[in-house]
Amino acid sequence: MLKKIFVIFLLAINVVFAITIKHADHKDFYRVVLQTEKPVKFSLEQFSKNIISVKIKEKSNKVNKRIIKNRYIKSLDVLYSRNSTEFIFETTRKIKDYKVHTLKNPYRIVIDFYKKTLKPVKTYSYKDDPIYQIIVQYEKKQKTYIPSSRKKIIVIDPGHGGRDPGAMANGLIEKHVNLKIAKRLKKILEQDPRFKVYLTRYTDRYVGLYERTVIAVRKKADLFISIHCNSSPTHSESGTYVYTLNLRGAKSKLARLVEQRENKAVIRYVKVSANPLVNRIVADLAISTTMTEGRNFAYYLRKHLRKVTVFRDIDSANFAVLKTPGIPSVLIETLYLTDKHDARLLKEEKFIDQFAHSVYNAIVDYFYRE
Template sequence: MQTKPRYILVLALATFITSLTLGHSQKDDFVVVIDAGHGGRDPGAISNGYKEKEIALDVVLQLGLELETYNDIKVIYTRKTDKFIELWKRADIANKADADLFISIHCNSVTNSKPYGTETWVLGEKNTGRNFEIAKRENEVIFLEENYEENYEGFNPSSPESTIAIGIEQEVYVEQSIELARKIENNFVNKAKRKSRGLKQHSLLVIRNTYMPSVLVELGFISNKREGAYLNSKKGQLTMARSLKEAVISYKKELDQNVGSNISGFDLNNNDEPDETKYSFVDVIFKVQIAASSKNLATKSYNFNGLTDISKDKDGKLYKYYYGSTSDYDKVKSLLQEAKTKGYTSSFVVAYKNGQRVDVSEVLKSVTN
C-alpha cells in the first residue's frame, strides 16, 4: 500500500486551512466512484438467504448504468464482480481518479428481525451506542486483509478511542457529505417510498482517507424478511438505484450553479445578461464560503492567504469560514474569483436571508419570477 509519509500529514495539519478545497474540481467530467461493499471472501451480512455483497453489487451496477447516461458524468467502480477489495484500496481508487464523489453501498442486518429502513452515514466521531456497533461491524473487514496491522497502523475496530483519530483528510468534506446524505435519504422517502432512519455519523474506515465528499449508504435490513425481499428484487434494486442517481444529479446541479458559469438560466459570461440591479437584493446577504473545519482560527488575513473581511460561524463541531459580505450578487461573483486566485479553488457562494441560510439558486430564481 502507498501511504502518506507522516511528515506530509503533519505539514497538512499545520497549513490545514490554507489548502482546503471544498467543491468539485474543475474537470470536464464529474467523476463518481461507486463502491459495492464487501465481496469475494467477505460476504458481508447474510440473513434470510440474502447476501449483502450480492445486493450491494447489483444496486451499484444499476446505479452505474443510470449515471452513465449523462455525458458529463464519469463512473468508476471499485468492483464490478464478486471479488475482495481491501478497504484502503477502495479509497485509493477514488483518490487516484480525483473523484468528485465516493458512494459506498451496503445492507444492514441485526439479530432482531423487526428493524427496517435506510440509513446514510458520513464521517464522524460519535462512538456510543448503536453507531459504534455499526462502525465496528463495517471496520472489522480489515481482519480479512493481509498486513492489516501495517496498512491501518494498528487500528482496532473494537476500540472507540481508536476511531476518534481517523478521518483527518475527510474532515473538510463533512458538510458536503452531509448535504449529499440528506438528498439520498430524502429521495429514499419521497421517490422510493422507503422508511428513512436518517443521516448518521461515525468513523468508518472505507471513507476515512477519501479526499472528496463521501457517504456510506445502508439500503435497508436484509434481516427483515419483507425489506430483504424488496432489496433482493429487480424492482427494488432499480428503484433504490434511481433514487441514488437523482440525489447525485441534484447534488451536482447545485455545485454547477455555484461554480459554473451558467446559473439559474443566465449565462454570467454573456454580455446580454440582465441589468445589474436585478442581481441586487435588499434582504439577502451573499458570502463566499472558503473552508469548513473543526479548527477555530482567528479571522486574520495571515490565516487565509492574505484575504481580509473574513467571518466565521459554528455549525455543530465545524467552523465555517467566509470571505466577504454583500447584497450584490455581481460583487460576490468577483469575490468568488478572488478567493479562487488565492488558492481556494473550490470555494462557493452562499446566501442568507433574515439570518438564515437559503439556497442561492432559489434566491436567483426570484429574479425571474
C-alpha cells in the same frame, strides 16, 4: 550492496512472474529497485509529501509480501487488480525530490529518493517573462467565471466481496446485493454525459478498505458512495440509513454497532510531518470536506430516498472506508437483510431500479442544484 527483501507473484496461468525489491541507503539518496523478469510498463504518482506509488502494468492474482521497515521507508502496501500491481511507499520523512530510471539485463526500475532538494539547472524560458506572467494571471481570472465542463467523477463502492460475504439472511448474501445495486446505479449515471463512474470492484472479489479509499483518491473522485445492506441480531430493525464520517466515532448505539461490523481494518491518516501534532491538524483539515460535504449530500439522499423506501435517519460514524481526504463520502445501508419485508424488496428488480434512480436524482441535485 543492495539488500534483497521481497519476492514472488503468481499469474492466473500458473506461470511465476517474479518481482524482487532491493533497497540501499546512500549518502545523498535512498534507493529502491524493482527487478522484473522482463521489461514492463509502469507509472509513478506522488499522493502526498511522503507517499509515492509505483504502478506496474502486469497481471497478478496474489502478492506474497514482506513490509519494508527501516529509517527511511515506514511502510509498503501492495495493491493488485486485474491488469496491474501497485506498490505504495510511505516514507518516514518528506520526499525532497526523486528520480527514476530503468536498467536492462535484468530489467530494473530504479527510484532514488533524495534527502535534499536537487538544485535545478537554471535555463531561460519565456514563462519567466513578467509580461507573460501577467497574461497568465489575467487568463486564470477570466476562467474562474466560466463554468467547468469537466465530468463529475463518481466512485461507487459495493461493500464486502470475495472471502468477505457481509451479512446473510432470508436467502440473500450482502456482497451480491451490494454489487447489483452499484452496477445498476453505475448504468443509470453513465446515461448522463455529465458523469464518469468507477466501481471499486466489478466482480465478486475481496478489496481491502485501504485499497477502496486509494481508488477514490487516484481517480480524483468528486463523490464516493459505499453501498451496504444492514442486519440486526434481533430481526426487529428495518429501513434505510445513511452514514457520514465522524472522526470521534458513532453518535448513537445503532451507529456504533454498524461501525464495528464494517470496520475490519483501519486506514492511516495522510502524514506530512514527523510531528504527530502537525499530522493530526493536517488530517483534520484535509478531511473536513469529506465530513461537511458528505453530510450535505446525505440530506439530498434523504430527500429522494424517502420517496421509495422507509428512510430512518442520517447518522455519523468512524468508518475506515469513508476516510477519503477532500472527497464527499457517504455509506448507504440500503435495507435490512434480516427483515423479511426488506429482504423481499431487495429481491425485486423494480425496487433496485427505483432505489438506484433515487440515488442518481440526489447526485444530480447535489451537483447541479440552482
